[in-house]
Amino acid sequence: MGIPEEFVPRTPAGRDGLAALLSAPREAVVALDFDGTLAPIVADPDAARAHPGAAAALSRLAPRLGAVVVVTGRPAAVAVEYGGFAGVPGLEHLTVLGQYGAERWEARTGALSSPEPPPGVAALRAALPALLAAERAPEGTWTEDKGRALAVHTRRTAEPQQTLDRLRAPLAALAAEHGLVVEPGRFVLELRPPGVDKGAALTAFLAERSARTVLYAGDDLGDLAAYAAVEERRTEELPGLLVCSGPTTGEAPVRELADRADLVVPGPAGVVGLLAALGAELSPAR
Numbered sequence: 001m002g003i004p005e006e007f008v009p010r011t012p013a014g015r016d017g018l019a020a021l022l023s024a025p026r027e028a029v030v031a032l033d034f035d036g037t038l039a040p041i042v043a044d045p046d047a048a049r050a051h052p053g054a055a056a057a058l059s060r061l062a063p064r065l066g067a068v069v070v071v072t073g074r075p076a077a078v079a080v081e082y083g084g085f086a087g088v089p090g091l092e093h094l095t096v097l098g099q100y101g102a103e104r105w106e107a108r109t110g111a112l113s114s115p116e117p118p119p120g121v122a123a124l125r126a127a128l129p130a131l132l133a134a135e136r137a138p139e140g141t142w143t144e145d146k147g148r149a150l151a152v153h154t155r156r157t158a159e160p161q162q163t164l165d166r167l168r169a170p171l172a173a174l175a176a177e178h179g180l181v182v183e184p185g186r187f188v189l190e191l192r193p194p195g196v197d198k199g200a201a202l203t204a205f206l207a208e209r210s211a212r213t214v215l216y217a218g219d220d221l222g223d224l225a226a227y228a229a230v231e232e233r234r235t236e237e238l239p240g241l242l243v244c245s246g247p248t249t250g251e252a253p254v255r256e257l258a259d260r261a262d263l264v265v266p267g268p269a270g271v272v273g274l275l276a277a278l279g280a281e282l283s284p285a286r
């Protein structure tokens, strides 16, 4: 049967990663970002849901692999809810690493581990509205409270990029005052605790599972740390495939991610197509 041409990586390293995954799937980890990768980007973050084909594609693929893990900036419980990942046959061993790896949910037990946020987050929560007012943040600016982080979204303002650029420095200063850092993303500036990122989360997960190969798919700046982790593992002879979920909303792609990817697919529909193609290729019934 073979993998369709549209999912064949453009780089030799990516083709090695794909070949390793297909030849020894039980030793492979497939790691996926959530927003923009499994879930189409929408204007209201609370309305984001996994692509309708995601659960089916994952549930066919996951039992053939060493592990599937979702690595997201969302709180783990929110990704589980919006992804519809709980109780899905085939996804009994799914892991979700939330808040850039600070939180963890296991489908096998339903257990969620979520450490207490550092005190700076509560102080930030109290100070942020005044700062946004002082900076005359325009209508449509919206703050998402993630418990251990606060994300200021500009997608619903009249000028999302200009608003983001204008708020960047004052939000960075406020974050620093409270011992926090700014994580930039697609029309969002997230103020969160330092010390975790998707690269460290992915590296620890690969070690835990003794992975011999990895596929990582992402769409945003927060995924660059995971890309770096895969690139680092490649220097240690662990093959890896980097997938970029390209934007389908008319906004510019995250250039650095697209440039470093072995394979660029058109948004979550493309990611689901890739997962379905891998599932079909690895399925004994083919």
Ligand SMILES: O=P(O)(O)OC[C@H]1O[C@H](O[C@H]2O[C@H](CO)[C@@H](O)[C@H](O)[C@H]2O)[C@H](O)[C@@H](O)[C@@H]1O
Pocket (backbone or CB within 6 Å): 033, 034, 035, 036, 040, 041, 042, 043, 044, 045, 046, 048, 071, 072, 073, 074, 144, 146, 151, 153, 155, 185, 186, 187, 188, 190, 220, 222
């Ligand atoms: O690591 P991810 O799973 O990609 O999460 C990153 C952030 O995604 C969410 O914001 C993004 O998606 C929204 C819904 O499509 C969109 O409206 C927003 O413009 C995007 O930035 C989420 O709201 C954040 O909490 C995540 O950190």
